[in-house]
Amino acid sequence: DAGITQSPRYKITETGRQVTLMCHQTWSHSYMFWYRQDLGHGLRLIYYSAAADITDKGEVPDGYVVSRSKTENFPLTLESATRSQTSVYFCASTSRDSAYEQYFGPGTRLTVT
Template sequence: DAGITQSPRYKITETGRQVTLMCHQTWSHSYMFWYRQDLGHGLRLIYYSAAADITDKGEVPDGYVVSRSKTENFPLTLESATRSQTSVYFCASSEEGRADTQYFGPGTRLTVL
């Protein structure tokens, strides 16, 4: 099915391990975004990308790394996971000039022990 997908949907890891969350969209949208959702904070932007090979920091980028070698993929890597990174992570995409309309993936629930 066309759309935006995330994998894995659930992940449990240990402190200090590297974890990569995947995001794939089939619309060829220019913009892609990574958010984390925590109780009391709502959705907070981690990183975003305007196009392949163009990325920029959001509100809470520390401890995360992104890349975008292809338009359709936008992986998020936690280089050395910490307990404070336990959260639900959402990927979203939008057409250029249409930031008002973001399409979200189903989310990845990450637990860092």
């Protein structure tokens, strides 16, 4: 199906473990984004990418790593998960020529115990 997908939808992991959240889009959008959603904070930008092999930090990048070897994929890795990274994570994408609208994936709920 066309669109933007995230996997897994739910994940429970332990403190200190590495975990990778996957994001895949079928529109060939050049821009991709990762946000985290926490109560009282809305959505905050973690990292974004303007194109393959181009990434940049957002508002809350500490503890996260991203890569973008292919236009359609934008994985987010927590190298050593902490309880403060328990959150809902959203991936989004947009095209260079869009009227700035971003399209969101369904989200991944991550719990770090």
